[in-house]
Structure formats: structure tokens, C-alpha cells
Amino acid sequence: MAEAAFPSQHTTTTVTTSTTVQTNLRYDPLYLRTVPGILKLCQVILNILGFICIEASGVHSSASRGSFFIFVATTAFWFTGILLVFYLFHVIEKFFKIPWLKIEGIFCATWVLLYLIASCLAATYAVEGFRVAAFFGFCAMVAYGYDAFLKYHGVRQGELAQGERAINKQITTITSPAY
Template identity: 50%
Template sequence: MADPGFPSQHTTTTTVTNTEIISNLRYDNSYLYTLEGKLKIAQIVFVLLSLIAVSFSTYSMWYQNSAVTSISMFGFWFSLFMLVFYIFHVVECFYKIPWLKIEMIFDVCWPILYLLSASSAAAYTGLHFSYIISLLFGFAAMFAYGYDALLKYQAIQRGEIAQGNIAVHKQTTTSTTSY
């Protein structure tokens, strides 16, 4: 006798997803002409100019400058590595790594750190003119990183990948089993 709470048939749906990407390393400078590429270059330039400005101060060896120097150098190297990764399609080769999330977290943290370090440089603007220059470039870098974080967040919300095109082929199979 059939159980009244048990259905007389069962439907199973199976979805198979295949992802195709181009996984070879190659040089492609077209990234430099995109908005993200221009932002990355602007970040590198602003960070480097902020670092140079604070380094040319008469008081460049003070411990107060270590925040500006450390944040600028780490931001410079991270942005430079990511720019090289995009130009040589390393990001596309390792598409399973959540590059957008990594960059978004970095781009959210760095404006906060730049706000703090540029504010510390602002406290010493009366001592040397280079602190004013460092302050201006630090705030410019802060806005560049903040806007990049916004773009990365929007890309994550749309379900995009960091670089390249992924062709997703879905195959759905439905089968019904009667008891």
C-alpha cells in the first residue's frame, strides 16, 4: 500500500556548467586604455608622488613619516603587481582566485589608511612645503582607490570576473521517475 504522504513520482533536474577561458600568458596592453587600467596607473602615480614628496622633506627621517612611507610603498607595489598581472593576463589564467574581492578589500582599506596618513602629513604642513604636496597626492590616491573599490563592488554584484570573457554553457536535463 502506498504511503499517502509520499509522492507517486519524483522529478530530478541536473545542470552541467562548463567554463571555457583562454589560459595562456600573453602581453596585452589594451588593459591600460580601460577605465580600470587608467585608475590603476593613476593610483601608482599618486602613491609614488606622495612618497617622493614626503621623502624630500627636511624631516623625512622622523618616525611620523613612517605611516606615509609604509602605506605608499605597500600601495605602490600592490597596484604595480596587479597592473602587471592584468597586462600579462595572469588574472585570467587563475580565474578561480577571487581577484575582484581581493582588490575590492584592498581598495576599501587603502582610502582609510591614506586618510590617516595624509592627515598625519597635514599636521606637519607648517614645517615643510613637501608635506602639502604629499597631502594632496595622498588624498588623490585615496579617491582613486575609493572609486576603484566602487567599480569592483559593482562588478562583483553583476557576477563578472576580473578579466577576460567566460563562456558558460548550461545543459539542463529533467527526468521523472514514477513509483
């Protein structure tokens, strides 16, 4: 009959996390060269272009779909523009305890849905300006969708919105001597 014995080895895993942030405000134009920076800049531009197309059509006040598109575009413009300024001046890094990635991810996912609705409504209206605005709206929808995808993966991996978080994993294996 075989006896139950201690295992011949024991493994211990230690996970340490260190967060490195600078809490001083500073201007960093290099943010505009990162993927999130380029996305935010494109989103701001697409929001402005869609807004201008609806306004230039001249019939936006008589069509509720134009008013809805303007609401979606201007709200997205201001929210994204303010976030862009926050990232450029490292305000996000100063307040790193706020779950910025979750907030942005929820906003981006919501605006994907709102831009889908607004762009479909604008595309089916018989005014050329609305159709061009719908094109910019669909482009903005794709940009916000990709941004939401990046934010989702960032949250899943435990990343910070700005700053650095290093996760070190140390695995120790202890082997007991053979008797």
C-alpha cells in the same frame, strides 16, 4: 462554489552561465586603455609622487607621520604595480578561480582608510613637502575609493576580473489548453 483548478499557464526560468577565459600568458597593452587600467596606472603614479614628496622633505625620519605615509605609499605602490603587471600579462585570467575582485576590493577599501589617515597626518605637519604629499595622498584615496566601488559592483554582478562570463536567462511559458 468555485473549484480550485490548475493555473492556466506555467513559467519556467533557466539560467545558464558560461565562462570564457584564455589560460595562456600574453602581453596586452590595451588593458591600459580600460577604466581599471587607467585607475591602476594613476594609483601607481600618485603613490610614487607622494613617496617622493615625503622623502624630499628631509624630515621624514624624525616624524613618525612621514614614516607612516611612506609605509602606506610604498605598500600600495608594490601591490598595485604587481596587479598591473598581472593584468597586462593576463596572469589574472590564467588563475580566474581566485576571487581577484574581492581581494582587490578589500585592498582598495582598506587603502582608502589608510590614505585618509596618512594624508590628514601629513597635511597637519608644518613642512611643505608633507602638505604636497597629502594632496597626492588624497588624490590616491579618491582613486582607490572609485576602484573599490567598481570592484564591489563587479562582485555583486558576478563578473570575472579578466575574461568573460556570459549569463543567459531563458524563460519558458507553457499555457495549458482551455477545456
